[in-house]
Amino acid sequence: MKKIIAIIRDEKAYQTKTLLKSIGVQYIIDSHVRGRGKQKGFIRVPDGLAIFRRDSGVHLLQHPATESFIDISGQQIQIEKVSVSCFVPKRMLIIIAEDRDVSPIVDTIIRLNKTGRPGDGKIFICPIVYSTDIEDNDNVP
Amino acid sequence: MKMIWAIIQYESTQMVIDALEKAGIHAMTRMDVTGYDVASGIPEGSIGYTDMPKSMLMIVLADNEVARAVKVIRNMVKASMKNHLVAVNHEKSRIFVTYVEDSYTIRTAETFADPESI
Known part of the structure; x- marks a missing residue:
């Protein structure tokens, strides 16, 4: 058996769960996490001039010429350097599946969540040694 | 490729x-969890507080970087212990x-x- 840990966009979680249910996945653990990847949590807006930071509701715009920040209300904030310590809200789905089911599940998650922009997420596949229903009384190997 | 799950005290998360x-x-990836360790939370008379706030960090690394990351986490948690309340120090990471x-x-x-290119 395998454990599939998929870290995906927050807004795609409902669609993903619905689609996974339609291909026969019955048990999903879903939790709200925060994370970041190689891009360190920064999201470049399309004009390329500003860095959009999403961390616990704080939105900052950086202007490269002045090296200062303007927050949403229009006030100017002086910050010495850009902190990379920001985490983006993400959703973590944990699916326990048989070995033969791993490939279709991974394909489904990738097909729905792929947008081509940074922040799409990652999928990790880990081995599971043993699993049982709690109401069953069989012995642990 | 290895996955590190570090369950650390909430207060030392940012330092780590x-x-x-x-x-x-x-x-x-970080997530906020609750739990307790061998000290069974904070004992307070006949009752104990067992839902201690913790942070869980999930890091996936290549095999040759795991030891370095574990060392960094361990050193920083130990260093941040000095700033904590006495009650928090009962709980282990x-x-x-x-x-x-x-x-x-x-x-x-x-x-x-290829584990080199995560």
Whole structure:
């Protein structure tokens, strides 16, 4: 058996769960996490001039010429350097599946969540040694 | 490829993250959990507080970087202990390392069997 840990966009979680249910996945653990990847949590807006930071509701715009920040209300904030310590809200789905089911599940998650922009997420596949229903009384190997 | 689950005290989370950044480890997932360790929370007379706030960091690294990351987390948690309340120090931190067989990046739909290029 395998454990599939998929870290995906927050807004795609409902669609993903619905689609996974339609291909026969019955048990999903879903939790709200925060994370970041190689891009360190920064999201470049399309004009390329500003860095959009999403961390616990704080939105900052950086202007490269002045090296200062303007927050949403229009006030100017002086910050010495850009902190990379920001985490983006993400959703973590944990699916326990048989070995033969791993490939279709991974394909489904990738097909729905792929947008081509940074922040799409990652999928990790880990081995599971043993699993049982709690109401069953069989012995642990 | 290995996955590190570090369950640390809530108060030392930011210090650990900053230390990992200095060591060049940026990609991680954090989640807020509750739990208790061998000290069974904070005993208060006949009752005990067992839902201690903790942070869990999940980091996936190549095999040769795991020891360095564990060392960074351990050193920083120990260093941040000095700033904590006495009650918080009853609770221990834990680091678990598990296997990762395969890893996919959704943006490029690539799999990385090569642990060097996570």
